[in-house]
Amino acid sequence: MVQESQHAAAVLEEQAFLDQALARHSQLLAHLESEASALPTSVEAQARGALLRRRHRELDQARKGLVFGRIDALDGTVRRIGRVGVSNQDEHADPLVLDWRAAAARPFYTATPLQPEGQSRRRHVLVEAATVTGVNDEPLSGGTDNGLVGEGALLSALGQRRTGQMSAAIATLQREQDDIIRAEADGPLIVQGGPGTGKTVVALHRVAYLLFTHEQIADQAVLVLGPSHRFLDYIAQVLPALGETAVVSATCDTLLPGVRVTRSESREQAEIKGREQWQPAIEAYVASLLPAPEDLKVRWEGEQHEVSAARVHQLLTAVRQRPYHQARQVFSGQFREVLTDIIVQARETLLDEVDEGYEDILARFTDGAGTESALTEDEVDEIRESVAASAEVTAVIQAWWPTLEPGLVLRNLLNSKEFLKGHLTGDETALVGCGPSGWASSDIPLLDAVAHELGDAAAPEPGGEFIADRARRQRNWVYGHVVIDEAQELSGMQWQMVLRRCPSRSITAVGDIDQTEAAHRRTSWAQAVGGVFGERWNAAELTICYRTPIEVMDLTGPVLQKAGSLNSPPRAVRSSGFAPWESSVRPEELAAAAQEAVQAMQQRWNGGTVGVVAPHARIAELAAALPGLPVLTSSEAKGLEWDAALVVDPHAIAAEPRGWNRLYVALTRCTQELAQIHLPADV
Numbered sequence: 009m010v011q012e013s014q015h016a017a018a019v020l021e022e023q024a025f026l027d028q029a030l031a032r033h034s035q036l037l038a039h040l041e042s043e044a045s046a047l048p049t050s051v052e053a054q055a056r057g058a059l060l061r062r063r064h065r066e067l068d069q070a071r072k073g074l075v076f077g078r079i080d081a082l083d084g085t086v087r088r089i090g091r092v093g094v095s096n097q098d099e100h101a102d103p104l105v106l107d108w109r110a111a112a113a114r115p116f117y118t119a120t121p122l123q124p125e126g127q128s129r130r131r132h133v134l135v136e137a138a139t140v141t142g143v144n145d146e147p148l149s150g151g152t153d154n155g156l157v158g159e160g161a162l163l164s165a166l167g168q169r170r171t172g173q174m175s176a177a178i179a180t181l182q183r184e185q186d187d188i189i190r191a192e193a194d195g196p197l198i199v200q201g202g203p204g205t206g207k208t209v210v211a212l213h214r215v216a217y218l219l220f221t222h223e224q225i226a227d228q229a230v231l232v233l234g235p236s237h238r239f240l241d242y243i244a245q246v247l248p249a250l251g252e253t254a255v256v257s258a259t260c261d262t263l264l265p266g267v268r269v270t271r272s273e274s275r276e277q278a279e280i281k282g283r284e285q286w287q288p289a290i291e292a293y294v295a296s297l298l299p300a301p302e303d304l305k306v307r308w309e310g311e312q313h314e315v316s317a318a319r320v321h322q323l324l325t326a327v328r329q330r331p332y333h334q335a336r337q338v339f340s341g342q343f344r345e346v347l348t349d350i351i352v353q354a355r356e357t358l359l360d361e362v363d364e365g366y367e368d369i370l371a372r373f374t375d376g377a378g379t380e381s382a383l384t385e386d387e388v389d390e391i392r393e394s395v396a397a398s399a400e401v402t403a404v405i406q407a408w409w410p411t412l413e414p415g416l417v418l419r420n421l422l423n424s425k426e427f428l429k430g431h432l433t434g435d436e437t438a439l440v441g442c443g444p445s446g447w448a449s450s451d452i453p454l455l456d457a458v459a460h461e462l463g464d465a466a467a468p469e470p471g472g473e474f475i476a477d478r479a480r481r482q483r484n485w486v487y488g489h490v491v492i493d494e495a496q497e498l499s500g501m502q503w504q505m506v507l508r509r510c511p512s513r514s515i516t517a518v519g520d521i522d523q524t525e526a527a528h529r530r531t532s533w534a535q536a537v538g539g540v541f542g543e544r545w546n547a548a549e550l551t552i553c554y555r556t557p558i559e560v561m562d563l564t565g566p567v568l569q570k571a572g573s574l575n576s577p578p579r580a581v582r583s584s585g586f587a588p589w590e591s592s593v594r595p596e597e598l599a600a601a602a603q604e605a606v607q608a609m610q611q612r613w614n615g616g617t618v619g620v621v622a623p624h625a626r627i628a629e630l631a632a633a634l635p636g637l638p639v640l641t642s643s644e645a646k647g648l649e650w651d652a653a654l655v656v657d658p659h660a661i662a663a664e665p666r667g668w669n670r671l672y673v674a675l676t677r678c679t680q681e682l683a684q685i686h687l688p689a690d691v
């Protein structure tokens with residue numbers, strides 16, 4: 009009874025505070041609006057206007073989650089934590105609400121009864137619309153530590169029905185997650201985490217944290233690389249305001265501006281073309297396209313002039329370290345200078361000859377003072393300008409050193425049996441040869457490498473209000489930080505593509521090496537990133553599974569072993585109280601059995617979601633039997649979750665390439681219930 013009244017009083021207290029914070033929130037929004045509308049239309053004011061609009065959007069979207077927590081210090085200081093900071097009306101006073109990313113908010117995520125960090129209590133405030141519906145208090149003195157922070161609030165969040173949208177974990181981030189989110193950003197950080205350990209959650213909150221704390225990173229934008237468009241949709245939900253202004257989200261397939269994947273390919277082809285050995289091969293191939301020095305002859309104002317092969321060689325040697333087109337551009341400028349000198353010299357020689365012929369006559373007119381056969385500065389400038397603008401000179405350079413289109417160069421390379429001899433076997437060479445149109449996924453990083461070695465022939469178009477607009481359009485944009493989800497899938501060449509966009513190596517990559525299904529043959533992070541970072545990368549691990557219940561995770565150990573993993577499945581923190589179940593049917597009974605299983609699950613988890621994972625060969629049949637339901641291969645299901653999951657024909661999934669890894673993915677998609685329908689092994 010006492011407890012109930014204490015709870016009710018706490019709810020009232022938090023409601024009063026929330027009302028105050030909401031009122032201040034509205035006031036701040038109105039203030040930003042009026043400041044933006046009062047700005048003059050000058051160019052200088054445009055940048056300020058963009059900033060104000062960004063702040064407005066971020067603040068506006070933070071109304072939901074304006075206050076979600078509170079931490080009380082032993083000295084009596086009370087701090088409220090929310091999605092963004094809300095300043096106090098009195099600008100000298102502490103903020104009304106602390107941004108969750110601020111250093112002072114950190115104990116909310118890390119203090120435990122064993123390490124209370126000067127805090128006495130953590131409170132989670134549960135809010136629906138603008139109403140406080142409950143509080144969840146956790147004393148931070150005495151007690152034991154089971155590794156979870158705010159356990160009550162966490163378990164209640166995890167037990168909720170899944171809607172298909174990523175829910176905000178911002179209020180219940182766990183210590184090991186928070187450590188990664190706030191880690192230094194000065195080098196590569198590779199985060200291994202099993203299914204459901206919050207890798208995606210961590211990746212997205214890391215982006216928000218870095219943009220908040222590192223101005224320079226925000227100025228250069230953050231690239232978020234995800235495996236699919238689903239991940240990119242998550243960004244829109246979790247980081248809406250940031251996503252539009254300082255975050256470029258892409259998959260490896262969409263990273264190269266103006267190029268799209270239109271062709272599928274076999275696993276063998278993808279594996280061969282993903283190897284990082286292509287990087288030096290492409291460098292060598294593009295270097296071999298530089299022209300060989302020769303005498304270059306140009307007609308200028310009716311006269312033929314020649315730059316000797318030796319001089320051309322000199323000029324070429326000075327620029328050959330640069331990308332092909334930049335080298336060409338510098339060469340072209342210097343070539344015109346040399347040509348100008350040659351023309352000037354020819355003119356002066358001519359004048360000299362003329363002078364010699366008329367010496368006696370001229371001496372009489374110039375009082376014996378002689379004549380000046382050198383051209384004046386103005387005359388030389390005139391020749392220089394004329395050479396610079398000469399279409400004839402441009403044509404000579406273009407014929408000898410043509411500009412190149414990356415796509416054409418790559419096709420030539422992939423079809424160049426002679427060049428590839430040193431890099432691939434005969435069978436492999438036959439597999440990578442390509443036709444005249446369309447690109448497959450593994451071509452994109454190759455194309456990117458070729459484009460990088462060539463350099464741009466023309467400057468890209470600038471423009472766009474936000475930094476993200478500009479970054480998205482430029483192949484050679486250098487990002488402040490790159491965050492990668494499902495990083496285990498990246499091929500060697502895809503890693504190279506990432507590195508080119510972030511030479512500072514300020515990169516956070518999250519993934520699960522045990523869920524790898526890409527065609528490359530890597531089974532450890534050292535193998536995956538050794539080629540790109542050597543030994544200079546930091547590792548972190550997420551060890552707790554928040555999604556999948558204990559009952560289901562217990563089934564996954566043997567599957568992981570069969571996948572050849574040396575890891576154990578992550579520790580599940582909650583029990584759904586529902587035992588996984590399985591049945592066996594004949595192939596002709598499959599559709600009806602799946603319908604029945606799904607119906608039962610939908611009833612059990614009313615208001616929640618149900619998904620089906622099946623081997624590739626069964627998808628069409630099941631999709632027809634279960635209209636409106638997600639029926640996916642394990643690749644498609646990766647990263648997704650439902651309240652209940654039906655896995656059809658697990659043995660056939662295990663028989664697919666990287667099959668045991670795929671089955672591991674399939675079995676770990678549910679938050680409550682797992683069902684498996686087996687078919688006889690020989691169908």
Ligand SMILES: Nc1ncnc2c1ncn2[C@@H]1O[C@H](COP(=O)(O)OP(=O)(O)OP(=O)(O)O)[C@@H](O)[C@H]1O
Pocket residue numbers: 162165166174175176177178180181182185201202203204205206207208209210520523554555646647648649
């Ligand atoms: N600290 C947290 N508080 C509340 N929910 C969390 C927390 N961490 C993770 N979750 C939830 O657990 C589920 C799994 O998280 P997430 O999808 O990020 O895991 P993952 O490691 O990326 O999984 P997978 O390997 O399957 O892609 C999601 O529903 C997420 O919202």
